[in-house]
Each structure stands twice: as structure tokens, then as C-alpha cells.
Amino acid sequence: MRIASWNINSLRARMGRLLDVLDTRQIDAIALQEIKAKPEQLDLAELEARGYEVAAHGLNQWNGVAIVSRVGLEDVEIGLPDMPEYDGVAEARAITATVGGVRLTSLYIPNGREIDHAHYDYKLEFLDCLTEHGRSLLAKNPSAPIVFAGDFNVAPTDADVWDPSFFEGKTHVTPPERRRIRALEEAGFRDATRDWLDAPGTFTYWDYTSRRFQKKQGMRIDFLFSSPAVHEAATGAMIDTEERAQKGTSDHAPIILDVSL
DNA sequence: ATGGTAGAATGTCTA
Numbered sequence: 244m245r246i247a248s249w250n251i252n253s254l255r256a257r258m259g260r261l262l263d264v265l266d267t268r269q270i271d272a273i274a275l276q277e278i279k280a281k282p283e284q285l286d287l288a289e290l291e292a293r294g295y296e297v298a299a300h301g302l303n304q305w306n307g308v309a310i311v312s313r314v315g316l317e318d319v320e321i322g323l324p325d326m327p328e329y330d331g332v333a334e335a336r337a338i339t340a341t342v343g344g345v346r347l348t349s350l351y352i353p354n355g356r357e358i359d360h361a362h363y364d365y366k367l368e369f370l371d372c373l374t375e376h377g378r379s380l381l382a383k384n385p386s387a388p389i390v391f392a393g394d395f396n397v398a399p400t401d402a403d404v405w406d407p408s409f410f411e412g413k414t415h416v417t418p419p420e421r422r423r424i425r426a427l428e429e430a431g432f433r434d435a436t437r438d439w440l441d442a443p444g445t446f447t448y449w450d451y452t453s454r455r456f457q458k459k460q461g462m463r464i465d466f467l468f469s470s471p472a473v474h475e476a477a478t479g480a481m482i483d484t485e486e487r488a489q490k491g492t493s494d495h496a497p498i499i500l501d502v503s504l
Numbered sequence: 505a506t507g508g509t510a511g512a513a514t515g516t517c518t519a
Contacts, residue, residue, distance in 0.1 A: 252519085253511055277519085279512060304512040305519095354519060396519095450519085451509035494510080494519080 244314060244343045244502050247273040248392035248467055250351070250448070250495035254278040254285060254299075254309065260492050261311075262289055268483065268499060271314045272342040274349030274392035278307035300338040307335045308351055308393075314343035323376050327368040329353070329361075336369070344504055345473060346380075350393030355414035363414055366396065370423035378430040381470060388504060389470040391432060394448075394495065396464055399424045402443060403463035405455075415464065432468040435500050439480035447482055448495045456487055467500050476502045 247270045251257050254275060264270065278285075282299040290297055296316040301307030310316060320339040328334070339348040350373065355366040373391065380387055397420045401407040410416045446461025455461060469477070479501040487496040 256511065277511095305517085356518085452519095453507065454509085 244271045244345070244504065245269060245499060246271060246342070246345065246347065246390065246392070246467070246502065247497050247499045248276075248349070248465060249273060249497040250276040250394040250465060250493060252277050252279070252493040252495065254307075255280050257491070257493060258286070258289065260486070260489065262293070264483065264486055264497050265293065265295070265311075268497070270499065272310065272312035272345075272347060273497070274347055275309040275311065276307075276349060276351040276394045278309050279304050280307055298338060298340050300335045302332075302335045305334075306351055308338045308349040310338055310340045310342065310347060310349050312340070312342040315341065317341045323372055324379075325375070326372055327365060329365050345388045345390055345502070347390050347392060350391055350395070352393065352395045352397070354396050355420070358412070358414055358417060366414070367419055367423060370395075370397075370420070370427070374423065374427045374430050377427060377432055377470075381431045385431075386472045387470055388472040388476075389432075390473055391427075391468040392466070394465050395424065397421065397424050398462050398464055403446075405444075405446070405460040405462070415462065427468055431471060433474050434466040435469040435474050435477045436467055436480040436482070436498055438477070440482060445482065447498055449487065451494050465495055465498050467498060469500075473502055473504070476504045478503050
């Protein structure tokens with residue numbers, strides 16, 4: 244089974260790009276982030292014609308997550324247990340479904356904005372909530388096949404950004420954010436793509452501004468954090484930088500994992 | 505030509 248994750252930066256603006264990625268890479272299930280739409284605004288005809296089912300969660304023009312699968316899509320859950328709110332709103336940042344025997348969650352972790360912004364504290368709380376949830380799931384069943392897929396908005400090490408000095412004083416690289424990624428790893432989840440892709444300059448996101456993709460100035464902030472059962476079943480991974488090179492695509496590249504469960 | 509895109513409530517926030 245081939246599973247993927249992609250911050251698509253508007254599903255309506257890029258439905259054609261999604262279909263192209265699904266066709267070209269023969270993806271069975273993909274977790275999408277920043278769909279930027281309510282479910283009723285989406286035209287799913289072309290996905291359904293290809294045999295894909297869709298579960299989408301979006302409240303307005305911001306955030307929004309979805310799962311698209313041609314290997315079944317069951318037991319959909321919105322949000323996370325005890326998920327933190329922002330300004331009193333439970334935002335559209337998590338959706339979960341069982342696809343091909345894997346419990347897949349599509350996650351759009353809050354950006355954090357500035358270090359002294361309330362959004363940064365919200366981001367840390369959200370990551371704490373996710374780790375607690377993962378810990379709880381594995382306590383119940385250590386061999387559960389789980390993937391936390393998405394845009395984590397954290398570069399776990401200095402090697403995951405094109406120039407650490409550029410990010411001094413900025414979010415995405417601070418010790419508290421990085422500690423939370425390590426806590427998720429200590430809970431039993433590993434980014435399954437990193438075992439296959441660890442060369443310097445391996446990134447998943449390149450800012451539109453300053454044409455950072457053309458300059459190879461990216462960040463590695465998208466991951467497929469996998470439980471041991473999935474991680475041990477992984478047979479390969481790729482980051483679709485060919486898609487990121489396309490005209491009119493997202494500022495993130497799709498990340499792809501093959502698993503033999 | 506000092507660098508500065510893209511998407512969404514069409515104006516300004518978000519990333």
C-alpha cells in the first residue's frame with residue numbers, strides 16, 4: 244500500500260494537481276492539509292470516478308484537513324481527544340480514518356506565528372495533545388498500525404532547514420517545539436520517511452516568496468510519524484519534488500511511504 | 505530590477 248501526506252494549500256485551487264499526483268504516483272491513500280474549504284464546497288466527482296472515497300473537515304477558508312482513499316475509508320473521527328482550542332474555536336486541524344488497515348490521521352499543526360504570540364503556545368499545546376493521544380493508543384495496543392501524517396510546522400534539527408541562522412528568533416526551530424517532536428518519538432512514533440531519505444537538503448516545503456524552491460532553500464516540516472507496526476512494514480519512501488517544481492502547485496511537496504502490512 | 509507569492513470572505517489575514 245502506498246500512503247501519502249500533502250499540505251495542498253487549497254483543494255479547490257489544486258484538484259487537478261491532486262489528480263495528477265494520484266495518477267502519476269499511484270497513491271492508495273493520502274492525508275491532505277490546508278484544504279481551505281468546507282466539505283460542501285468541494286467537487287469530488289473526478290476523485291470518485293477514480294474510485295477514491297473522501298472524508299473532509301473544514302470550517303471556513305482557513306486550515307481544513309481531509310483523507311482520500313481507494314483502499315477503504317472507515318470509522319472517521321473529527322479532531323483529537325482533548326484538542327486545544329484557539330480563540331474558543333476547535334479548528335479543522337485533525338481528521339482520522341481507517342484506510343487499508345491503517346489508522347491514518349491527517350494533521351495540520353498550528354503554525355505558531357511568532358514566539359511571543361498566543362498561537363505559539365497553542366502550537367505547543369496541540370503537539371502535547373497529539374503525543375498524549377498517541378501514547379494512549381499504543382498503551383491500549385502496542386502493535387496498532389497508526390500514522391500521524393501531516394504538516395507539523397517544526398523542523399526537528401538544524402539539518403532540516405536550509406540556513407539555521409535565517410531562523411534565529413523564529414518559530415519552527417525553537418527548543419520547545421523540537422522537544423515536542425522528540426516526545427512524540429519517545430512515545431513510539433517515528434517519521435518513517437527519514438529512514439529512506441536522510442541526505443542533506445532533503446526538504447518538504449519551500450516558501451513561495453523569494454522563490455526558495457529554485458534556490459533549494461527549504462525546510463523539512465512534513466512527516467509520516469508511524470507506530471512500530473507501520474514503521475517495521477515500510478519498504479520505501481519518497482518526497483515528490485517533481486510535483487513541487489510544477490507550475491501552480493502547493494508550497495509543500497507530497498511525501499510518500501510504501502508499506503507492506 | 506534592492507526582494508516580495510499565493511489563496512481565501514474583495515480586502516486583508518494567513519502562511
